[in-house]
Amino acid sequence: MSGFARSLLRPGGYRSIPYALLGAAVALPAFPFALIAAVFPGTPRVLFLLALVVIAAVLALVGLSGPARRFGVAAANAVLGTGLPSPGRARPAWPDRARSAAWLVLHTALSGVLLAVGGVLTLGVLTPVMWLYGDEGQFSFFGVTAAPGAWTVPVALGMLVLALLLAAAATPVFRAGATALLGPSAAERAALAERRSAVLAQRNRLARELHDSIGHTLTTSTIQAAAAADLVEADPAQVRRALGTIEEASRSALEDLDHVLGLLREEAPAKAPTRTLAEVDVLAVRAREAGLDVRLAVTGPVAALPATVSREGYRIVQEALTNALRHAGPGTVDVRVEAGPDHLGIAVVNALPGAGPRTGRRGLAGLAERVEALRGELDAGPDGQQWRLTASIPLRAGA
Incomplete structure (x- = not known):
């Protein structure tokens, strides 16, 4: 069975549907700007195309912002299941902003096409209802005029299959577009590599800190404990001093350990010793x-x-x-x-x-x-x- 056929049997193959709905929701605030087209003369078709151009321009301007790129990457990872690296809080370069703007426009355009065509196909699934309820009048569907009948059942099933195929095919298209336009550029990959190097350097530093602090504490505690065991009866005062040293060294090591573990958990760590x-x-x-x-x-x-x-x-x-x-x-x-x-x-x-x-x-x-x-x-x-x-x-x- 091919990969596309297997995607028809997996719920994850239809991630394009919620992603298209997200695209439509993102585009909604830009629709009022389409009213600008009404001030220009022209036929309804020309005015409609002009309105689409205005909406695309507004979305492109929004897509040039840094937050739009971060939102696009997060949405693609969460909804489509892509593994795009987060661009972080750094300001993206203008070429990366341009790619983000292009993807925002393309995302909303593909979402509109998918929802429109899928909606029409889904409405076709309801044609058997007219036949089942005894409607004898003719109706026109996709330019064909016919009377309701048993033929509407296989037609409805065929439209349902087409709608599922369209949704399944749109998922890899959305993933490919998001990866190409939201994926890291050469500059962003260099920044990611620098961040990874910084993380590795931090981990090496933490390893040295633990080696120095915990190693010193364990060595001191081991020797003191051995000495205390030999003197437990002969010199109780010395034993008490040894135990006090062990307690103080252990408390100091716990402070170091708490600080290091806080850093590794990426939480607000205790104040660094x-x-x-x-x-x-x-x-x-x-x-x-x-x-x-x-x-x-x-x-x-x-x-x-x-x-x-x-x-x-x-x-x-x-x-x-x-x-x-x-x-x-x-x-x-x-x-x-x-x-x-x-x-x-x-x-x-x-x-x-x-x-x-x-x-x-x-x-x-x-x-x-x-x-x-x-x-x-x-x-x-x-x-x-x-x-x-x-x-x-x-x-x-x-x-």
């Missing part, structure tokens, strides 16, 4: 409670750093301490943060892992991307018997 290097001492306290001997040295006006640089600096220190906990275990970690006049410098040094070089460098790759985005440099690797991470981020353009 704004942890900066001004809170780097909190990171040091948590790491010390997890067993690290953190020696923190902060110099320069850290509080005056640009917000973006300060946030990324916080994440760098957080990732470095997390890696030290995860890979090297309890030990000494030297953290130096230097806010100079033209750059931010960060250095974190700890012992190498006992089992050799560390694995799982996804966090370091994310840090490198962060620093590179700020035109900075990051270096991480073994230095003798130590693991050294250094980052330098300029504070001025071209620095």
Whole structure:
């Protein structure tokens, strides 16, 4: 069975009917402008054609607007089932406006033809009623004069089939026209690709945020929980401090998680956490409670750093301490943060892992991307018997 024959058996094959009704409804406000044709002299046929030209001109002017294009795309997707991408809120270019105007005029014209012809065919289905009710007078239909009789039944069925065929055939015509004239142009496809790239970049950033925040929290909580289990009887006070650290770190991670999930759901998310290097001492306290001997040295006006640089600096220190906990275990970690006049410098040094070089460098790759985005440099690797991470981020353009 051909695709067209199958469409006759599916309700979706007759989407042209509601779409034509929508086209007629859209054209109705333009009909009063057709009265302009009445001021010109001419035969009724000429005046009728002039009225149609006036209506088409009004619809074309409406179609040049940006909202008309967005409405056309949304209507085609909802009624015809097309998959046209939304043009968004950006102002469409004039060639795209012209295509939208052409489709609005064509849509209403095809809708008028479909509804007029389909309406006549549908009225033909009612001819057997005259015969069934015993009307013996003659009537004229499509230029043929005849008396009612049994012949009206097959004629009515034939007209019904023609009406269904017309509606089914009009559906792919409407879809093809909408796709050709409302589909994205080269400029709109470029804008769509840019939006997709922005979405992917946002998702990658969110993945890094989750890796940094949740990874740090889980590492700290795991070590603290293990320490608390060993000291539950010998040092209850230390156990309480460990549990307090776990609670505080978990609450902070939940804030990050709530913010990220709000972005992924495209809802109004919770206010983005704004942890900066001004809170780097909190990171040091948590790491010390997890067993690290953190020696923190902060110099320069850290509080005056640009917000973006300060946030990324916080994440760098957080990732470095997390890696030290995860890979090297309890030990000494030297953290130096230097806010100079033209750059931010960060250095974190700890012992190498006992089992050799560390694995799982996804966090370091994310840090490198962060620093590179700020035109900075990051270096991480073994230095003798130590693991050294250094980052330098300029504070001025071209620095």
